[in-house]
Each structure stands twice: as C-alpha cells, then as structure tokens.
Amino acid sequence: MENPTTTEVTVDLELARFSDHRNEQRTRHSQALAKLMEERDDLYGVNALADLVSDSLRWTA
Template identity: 45%
Template structure:
C-alpha cells in the first residue's frame, strides 16, 4: 500500500466508525421517543419498524 492509500483507508475506517455510532444514537433516541410518546405509533412506518426491530433484539 502506498502512503496515500493508507491515509485513505484510515479516513474510511474513521467514517465507518462515526456512521455506526450515529446509527446507534439514532436508534436509541427513536426508541426512547417511541417509548414515551405512544401516540406517535403508526405515524411513520419506518420509525415503527426500527422501534420494533430494536425491541426484538433487546
């Protein structure tokens, strides 16, 4: 690997880690919101799906 490829690889790894962290934070926040606001159930299908998926894996 060249020095440039090593730098690019490190940047990609950093971005993957950031993206993974953001996904976890988003899922956690959405689950918390859906838990406190039951009236939001059925408003957005993707939010319902994610909430269900997180609860099934807990």
C-alpha cells in the same frame, strides 16, 4: 496490494474512521428513536420506518 502507498493507507484509515462514526451515529439515533417511541405511544403508526426501527430494537432487547 503488496506495497501500499502512504496515500492509500491514509484513505483507508479515513474510510474506517468515517465508517465507525456512521455506526455510532446510527446507534445514537436508533436509541433516541426507541426512547421517543416508548414515551409517546401516540406516535406509533405515524411513520412506518420509525415503527420498524422501534419494533426491531424491542425484539433484540
């Protein structure tokens, strides 16, 4: 794309902003899940995805 139009540039900026927002949201949710799993041991084993996220965060800490 040698000479992008204004529309193409605007779309690219919006996509980048959306991607940043999704990454921030994913981080916040992962942190909240890790905190909840740390506080409530009885929740471990209830949901496999929650266990995976919690374990992954512990391994990277």
